[in-house]
Amino acid sequence: MTPTLKKPSDLFTQDLAGTHKRSETESITPGSDTLASYDSNGYVILRGLLSAEVLKAADTALRDLLGPTGRNNFEGFSTQRAYALLAKTRALDPLIAHPQILGLLKARLHAQPLLSACLGINIGPGETPQMPHADDGFYPDMRPDARHGLSVIWAFDPFTRDNGATRTWPGSHLWRSGREPEDTDVWRPAVMEPGDALVFHGGLWHAGGENATQQGRLALTAQYCAPWLRTQENMSLAVPPQIVRTLKAPLPSLLGYQIHPPFMGHVNGMHPNRLLD
Numbered sequence: 001m002t003p004t005l006k007k008p009s010d011l012f013t014q015d016l017a018g019t020h021k022r023s024e025t026e027s028i029t030p031g032s033d034t035l036a037s038y039d040s041n042g043y044v045i046l047r048g049l050l051s052a053e054v055l056k057a058a059d060t061a062l063r064d065l066l067g068p069t070g071r072n073n074f075e076g077f078s079t080q081r082a083y084a085l086l087a088k089t090r091a092l093d094p095l096i097a098h099p100q101i102l103g104l105l106k107a108r109l110h111a112q113p114l115l116s117a118c119l120g121i122n123i124g125p126g127e128t129p130q131m132p133h134a135d136d137g138f139y140p141d142m143r144p145d146a147r148h149g150l151s152v153i154w155a156f157d158p159f160t161r162d163n164g165a166t167r168t169w170p171g172s173h174l175w176r177s178g179r180e181p182e183d184t185d186v187w188r189p190a191v192m193e194p195g196d197a198l199v200f201h202g203g204l205w206h207a208g209g210e211n212a213t214q215q216g217r218l219a220l221t222a223q224y225c226a227p228w229l230r231t232q233e234n235m236s237l238a239v240p241p242q243i244v245r246t247l248k249a250p251l252p253s254l255l256g257y258q259i260h261p262p263f264m265g266h267v268n269g270m271h272p273n274r275l276l277d
Ligand SMILES: O=C(O)CCC(=O)C(=O)O
Pocket: 074, 121, 123, 130, 153, 164, 165, 166, 167, 206, 207, 208, 209, 219
């Protein structure tokens, strides 16, 4: 039954869809220590989240999809990337929609987020440190403490100080607008084992590290944004409906097959899921 709107605020709280009602996705509620680290440092490392089988399948698929090295010093001239991953493999789905990540998204971003970007990053031998940045940096008015995004970096290789472990500037998600890391600001490498995940606030300054070893450092990054923002990767074009139709919840919703109340995301006045029926 479509609800009757009684007051203006009902527009933003009521689910107006007749057929494709919003549904809760299964998630794991984060513990208080996890949230305390996320809130104060701007990041938290979740350890050992994947079974050996899931990790192996994800690792094999991602390595197969890696493209050429970067076209500028942000992508990294010695770093390979892989984009549009949801159109290319199903092996990464359990990471992108991991219940622990969904729990953090619900607690600290939004219960119906969008997947803004999802890419493989293999920092190769000899790579120089990446330019520090915040993943929310391209949204205006990102501070103070605007909850625009939440990012995850999954380690597929051991992450060490020497091989390019992601550098984080603890607490930088709380910096005033316009402040950038100085040489005197201390960064920390996110030292991780394969299957660990660095989860961070979209306002956290971070960067891929320098790789002074002879091996690559492979990661998957999944970046999520609030459902009223434009996504970095144009997911509607990157992942065609015939693939989205085969995906399990909440992946279609993460890819934009959702309505943010009252009407954001409609197609021809209808819920986008009608395209999948
Ligand atoms: O690979 C990493 O450790 C971080 C890379 C990153 O933040 C990016 O390319 O946006």
